[in-house]
Amino acid sequence: xxxxxxxxxxxxxxxxxxxxxxxxxxxxxxxxxxxxxxxxxxxxxxxxxxxxxxxxxxxxxxxxxxxxxxxxxxxxxxxxxxxxxxxxxxxxxxxxxxxxxxxxxxxxxxxxxxxxxxxxxxxxxxxxxxxxxxxxxxxxxxxxxxxxxxxxxxxxxxxxxxxxxxxxxxxxxxxxxxxxx
Amino acid sequence: xxxxxxxxxxxxxxxxxxxxxxxxxxxxxxxxxxxxxxxxxxxxxxxxxxxxxxxxxxxxxxxxxxxxxxxxxxxxxxxxxxxxxxxxxxxxxxxxxxxxxxxxxxxxxxxxxxxxxxxxxxxxxxxxxxxxxxxxxxxxxxxxxxxxxxxxxxxxxxxxxxxxxxxxxxxxxxxxxxxxxxxxxxxxxxxxxxxxxxxxxxxxxxxxxxxxxxxxxxxxxxxxxxxxxxxxxxxxxxxxxxxxxxx
Numbered sequence: 054x055x056x057x058x059x060x061x062x063x064x065x066x067x068x069x070x071x072x073x074x075x076x077x078x079x080x081x082x083x084x085x086x087x088x089x090x091x092x093x094x095x096x097x098x099x100x101x102x103x104x105x106x107x108x109x110x111x112x113x114x115x116x117x118x119x120x121x122x123x124x125x126x127x128x129x130x131x132x133x134x135x136x137x138x139x140x141x142x143x144x145x146x147x148x149x150x151x152x153x154x155x156x157x158x159x160x161x162x163x164x165x166x167x168x169x170x171x172x173x174x175x176x177x178x179x180x181x182x183x184x185x186x187x188x189x190x191x192x193x194x195x196x197x198x199x200x201x202x203x204x205x206x207x208x209x210x211x212x213x214x215x216x217x218x219x220x221x222x223x224x225x226x227x228x229x230x231x232x233x234x
Numbered sequence: 235x236x237x238x239x240x241x242x243x244x245x246x247x248x249x250x251x252x253x254x255x256x257x258x259x260x261x262x263x264x265x266x267x268x269x270x271x272x273x274x275x276x277x278x279x280x281x282x283x284x285x286x287x288x289x290x291x292x293x294x295x296x297x298x299x300x301x302x303x304x305x306x307x308x309x310x311x312x313x314x315x316x317x318x319x320x321x322x323x324x325x326x327x328x329x330x331x332x333x334x335x336x337x338x339x340x341x342x343x344x345x346x347x348x349x350x351x352x353x354x355x356x357x358x359x360x361x362x363x364x365x366x367x368x369x370x371x372x373x374x375x376x377x378x379x380x381x382x383x384x385x386x387x388x389x390x391x392x393x394x395x396x397x398x399x400x401x402x403x404x405x406x407x408x409x410x411x412x413x414x415x416x417x418x419x420x421x422x423x424x425x426x427x428x429x430x431x432x433x434x435x436x437x438x439x440x441x442x443x444x445x446x447x448x449x450x451x452x453x454x455x456x457x458x459x460x461x462x463x464x465x466x467x468x469x470x471x472x473x474x475x476x477x478x479x480x481x
Contacts, residue, residue: 054325055464056441057433058256059415060264062400064348068338068364069402071295095269102350108288108408118287120246120407132289153283154243166284166408173266175257175432177413179279200277223270231272232279234409 058176063102065170066136070104074134077107077147084112086216088182089144092137092169095224099141103171105221107133107145107182109164114151146216149184155195162190162197169221178231182219183209196232204230245286248409248466249325254435263428265389281409288407291334293368301367303339303379311361313342313380317450317458318416321373322403325467329373330410335463336402337365337377344383344397353385378456384423396423396430403463410465417443418459 061069078085092103110116111129119125133145147165155161165182183191191197197205207229210217222229259271279285299305304315318337322330340346340363343355347362361380369375382397398415405411417430421443424430433439441464450458 055251055255055438055466056412056414056462057435057438058412059400059429059432059442060266061402061413063350064338064346065400067346067348067362068336068400095273098269100270106411108284110284116283116287118290118406120287121283122244130289132291155282156243156280161282161284164284168408168411170413171270173264173268173270175259175261175264175267175429177411178259178272178276181279196279196282204274224273228272228274230274231276233276234279234281234285 106168110150162194257432307360315456319376320461344385396421405465
């Protein structure tokens with residue numbers, strides 16, 4: 054029944070980006086961090102015609118959405134969007150999400166859902182960003198644990214001076230883990 | 235903190251799409267997939283809170299003329315004026331209200347307003363090819379625009395993209411996010427287009443083709459095409475009862 058997916062093509066940058074897309078919270082927001090990275094192809098070359106979208110909970114682990122069973126908490130957009138530059142890089146300014154309820158009363162480690170769109174990608178691919186300081190929560194996270202151990206590292210960002218680095222490798226050595234949602 | 239005290243976290247769940255609905259990421263006919271499709275298998279992600287919620291992007295994002303691509307400049311763009319309308323629906327036929335729809339497209343000569351587009355069709359100073367709107371309470375939307383032209387690309391010998399408009403929709407959940415392309419009826423270029431033909435299921439492929447809608451044409455003004463966009467249907471489920479099977 055559903056409408057099929059198609060590629061965004063090479064010219065997504067004329068239709069999709071917003072001026073405030075990369076800033077989930079305004080610059081200067083206390084506690085805000087930059088998540089930066091590069092999107093690369095199977096030969097390790099940067100992809101200049103890709104776009105990253107992020108979706109996440111607020112610092113208390115809540116969503117500004119009516120289907121959050123704890124009730125909607127308006128105010129945190131939770132959504133970021135950044136086309137890649139000619140050097141394949143993107144950047145998102147946001148607040149770190151809190152832990153999020155999972156199945157059977159267990160908690161999920163703080164994470165951000167990511168969609169990747171690009172010319173040559175006929176459907177978006179989906180991944181998650183986890184944070185390196187949450188060692189215990191990450192070790193107990195059901196989604197991370199469903200990923201082969203040797204590949205889990207591709208889902209954990211690296212700490213930088215002003216935030217984190219999270220690269221997306223669509224193919225090849227250390228290919229990022231992508232999820233079927 | 236409003237942490238749940240019960241483990242009965244009741245969330246909507248979104249039915250997965252049948253095999254063949256979406257294109258394989260590895261579609262060799264479309265050359266650019268070669269280095270950009272993951273080679274490792276995708277890992278199944280259970281739908282949890284992050285996946286069943288999604289951004290609700292409201293009217294604050296829209297300018298007054300964003301849904302009329304023919305009025306964004308001092309003069310009118312060249313080309314055949316058309317109304318494109320339809321509904322954003324979920325797989326159970328329910329209209330999705332208050333949801334952002336974004337479109338982008340080439341001009342009547344088949345050229346995009348983008349520095350990377352070198353096809354020597356004229357650029358139209360009165361056409362940006364970018365539109366946005368919000369669905370109404372029943373999921374309806376409409377745009378006024380011009381019919382985009384076909385254009386050549388380098389994928390294979392004598393390769394031409396059928397005329398199309400790019401659509402981006404969010405639905406109400408991360409699982410419903412969709413970017414697609416709307417095509418026009420009876421386009422003679424379908425047979426050779428690897429992007430259109432990347433959809434394995436014939437019926438699913440046909441759902442990307444709009445319907446000519448004489449009833450919405452306007453005398454001496456515009457032709458009209460209807461295009462419904464369907465994203466996944468939802469069902470209620472309790473996470474404790476995961477043995478329930480999706481249909």
